[in-house]
Amino acid sequence: MDRLAVDGLVTEYAVAVDDGDWATYRRLFTADGRADYRGAGGIEGDAGQVADWLAASLAPFAMRQHLIVNRRVRFEILEQDTGDTARVQADYVNPMRLADRDSGSTAPDLVCGGRYAFGLLRTQDGWRLREVVVEEKWRRLPERRAAPVLG
Template identity: 80%
Template sequence: MTQRVELATVRDRLAVDELITDYAVAVDDGDWAAYRSLFAPDGRADYRSAGGIEGDAGQVAAWLAESMRFFSMRQHLIVNRRVHFGVLDQDAGDTARVQADYINPMRFAENGDGSSAPDFVCGGRYTFGLLRTYDGWRLREVVVQEKWRRLPDRIPPAVVD
């Protein structure tokens, strides 16, 4: 490999890493406009293994907005990122696949006991499919494979609108 190719690969890896981090921050902060902006126009997400839905970025963002309102604290930790670049239309490096593990502690909005400990923790693996666009790297596919979850000993009262 030439130095130019190696530098381009490093830049792409950093951009992909930033996109995955932006994804976690958007979900944790409840910034659904930012969440949608991370996806390519045909981007989709599949949260069915975690009890969610599968759909385009707008549909999933709406479902997440409704589901996540029950949690006052969310903190995705996405680790062990494995990045593999692919080929699209004979152009090396226009696609990427990322597998990454996650752990996600959350606290119910109506905790009531003053505790700062999470009430709900889950973990698993993400598979991200990425596409290089004119606007930079974007998500084309997000698949959540929840492997475990720990529920609270007590269930908080239902949140009333």
């Protein structure tokens, strides 16, 4: 059951980011929870600071589809109790489309991928994120087409 709950929390994280649901994003973390997006060109800070930064950074993108895959879950020991903490390492692929793009196109303007490291803690309210670290491994921007030659 814990494995399912931890997996569900990681999915809730991805959906909150994709939907821009920053209140839910904040609630997924422990009171002292932190996120580190420096490995993807972002910031490190508490969940509230990072939620504000994500909201501003992702605002230009009308479509975000965070796919978190290859999840490896490990339960750890906290104060002699096995299973109250967990680590999840997972890969991601994230296509995004700009809001001001021609409405006839559904293709993403940017696609990136990398790896997450999640640290989780079992609380009275269930599993919560204590730490999220993002390491972007690659990024693809759309190919630029050459301007037509006139003349």
